[in-house]
Amino acid sequence: MSTELTHEQITGGGKPVFFDFDEHDHPEGGSTMLGFWMYLMSDCLIFAVLFACYGVLGHGYGGGKGPKELFELPLVAFNTAMLLFSSLTYGIAMLTMEKGSVRQVQFWLVVTGLFGLTFLGVEMYEFSNLIAEGNGPSRSAFLSAFFTLVGTHGFHVTCGLIWLTTLVIQIGTHGLGQANRRRLQCLSMFWHFLDVIWIGVFTIVYLMGVLG
Amino acid sequence: MSADTHSAHAPEYDAGAGGYHDAHGDDMPHGSMRDYVIGFILSVILTAIPFALVMTGALDHTWTAILVLGSALIQVFVHMIYFLHMKTSNEGGWSFIALLFTLIVIVITLSGSIWVMYHMNANMMPMSPAMSSETMSQQ
Numbered sequence: 552m553s554t555e556l557t558h559e560q561i562t563g564g565g566k567p568v569f570f571d572f573d574e575h576d577h578p579e580g581g582s583t584m585l586g587f588w589m590y591l592m593s594d595c596l597i598f599a600v601l602f603a604c605y606g607v608l609g610h611g612y613g614g615g616k617g618p619k620e621l622f623e624l625p626l627v628a629f630n631t632a633m634l635l636f637s638s639l640t641y642g643i644a645m646l647t648m649e650k651g652s653v654r655q656v657q658f659w660l661v662v663t664g665l666f667g668l669t670f671l672g673v674e675m676y677e678f679s680n681l682i683a684e685g686n687g688p689s690r691s692a693f694l695s696a697f698f699t700l701v702g703t704h705g706f707h708v709t710c711g712l713i714w715l716t717t718l719v720i721q722i723g724t725h726g727l728g729q730a731n732r733r734r735l736q737c738l739s740m741f742w743h744f745l746d747v748i749w750i751g752v753f754t755i756v757y758l759m760g761v762l763g
Numbered sequence: 764m765s766a767d768t769h770s771a772h773a774p775e776y777d778a779g780a781g782g783y784h785d786a787h788g789d790d791m792p793h794g795s796m797r798d799y800v801i802g803f804i805l806s807v808i809l810t811a812i813p814f815a816l817v818m819t820g821a822l823d824h825t826w827t828a829i830l831v832l833g834s835a836l837i838q839v840f841v842h843m844i845y846f847l848h849m850k851t852s853n854e855g856g857w858s859f860i861a862l863l864f865t866l867i868v869i870v871i872t873l874s875g876s877i878w879v880m881y882h883m884n885a886n887m888m889p890m891s892p893a894m895s896s897e898t899m900s901q902q
Contacts, residue, residue, distance in 0.1 A: 573802050584854065584858075585854045585857055586859045587854065588854070588861060589861055590863075592865040593865075595869065596867050596868060596869065596872075599868070599869040599872050599873060600872060602873060603872050603873050604875065604876075606858075606873065606876065606877045607876055607877060607880040610902060624814065625818075626813045627781050628810075628818075631810055632810075635803065635806050635807065635810065638802075638803070638806075638842075638846055639799055639800075640801045642784060642799035642802075642803075642846060643796075643799065645794065646794070646795070646796055646799070647888065669900060676860075695792060699843065705784075728893055730834035740847060743842060743846040743847045744847070746846070747839055747842045747843070747847075748841070750835050750838050750839055750841075751835065751844065753810075754813065754831060754832065754834075754835035755835075758813050758814070758817045758831050759831065759832075762817055762824065762827055762828060763824075
């Protein structure tokens with residue numbers, strides 16, 4: 552932080568200082584958590600708009616099948632359980648992180664990842680079944696809105712899984728330093744946030760849809 | 764803690780004390796095993812109730828809808844408190860302000876869209892299911 556000009560040379564002695572020429576020494580990542588929270592809030596807005604879309608278009612069946620005929624609630628209940636379990640195991644991963652054991656953190660992250668992978672697999676199965684039966688996104692406004700909303704959530708879970716895999720490797724090579732702890736914290740927020748969004752999805756789309 | 768450390772942003776630079784301190788790194792919200800287990804059990808209950816109600820059809824339509832939406836709302840709070848460790852004091856209150864702002868925008872977006880589009884639909888020329896399936900099959 553040694554600048555070539557001193558304060559006196561720049562400000563000319565007793566004159567008031569309008570600029571702070573010394574760069575502040577903010578520790579790396581000091582504002583990361585707040586920044587990431589801001590990102591999550593803007594992501595929340597994306598989902599709010601997609602929910603609004605679904606609310607508006609969700610009854611446009613175009614003469615085709617509606618939620619009652621298309622959705623299989625046992626499958627959705629299973630998927631909900633998968634995400635819930637993964638939230639718990641990620642929480643345990645964060646607790647073992649405080650103890651500083653790399654192996655244990657990696658183990659719980661992998662368990663979390665497997666739950667996430669199962670969730671994605673079941674969702675893919677559901678989507679491919681719908682499309683195979685001719686109920687793809689282009690069939691009706693309802694199905695377009697459904698695929699966009701649930702697909703966007705699935706895309707987020709996919710990104711979360713990629714991120715999770717990266718972190719498992721990264722803490723394996725670099726350990727649980729301050730930077731990696733921060734990254735794990737961010738992914739923790741992201742992962743729990745996706746579970747919160749899923750509450751909205753299974754309630755509004757699946758349960759209220761089947762209820763009619 | 765963050766409230767104290769923010770005073771370090773004042774122009775006085777204390778080189779002797781190692782410069783500006785920001786303890787945000789230590790200030791991350793922590794959870795305990797107890798938090799996660801309580802959150803998990805509550806979530807399981809609040810998920811099982813709506814699924815059971817809809818799948819068995821034990822109650823009438825209105826009550827089922829109220830209980831399903833009610834459990835979802837409570838579960839969102841459970842997740843925020845026990846999993847995301849939200850406190851109004853996190854990051855000096857800024858994350859809570861961001862959350863409030865987001866909620867306001869969400870309420871406006873959701874209620875506005877649904878309200879406006881519902882009225883537009885209600886005022887449109889009625890279209891029978893037969894007509895709409897005809898237009899679909901023509902495509």
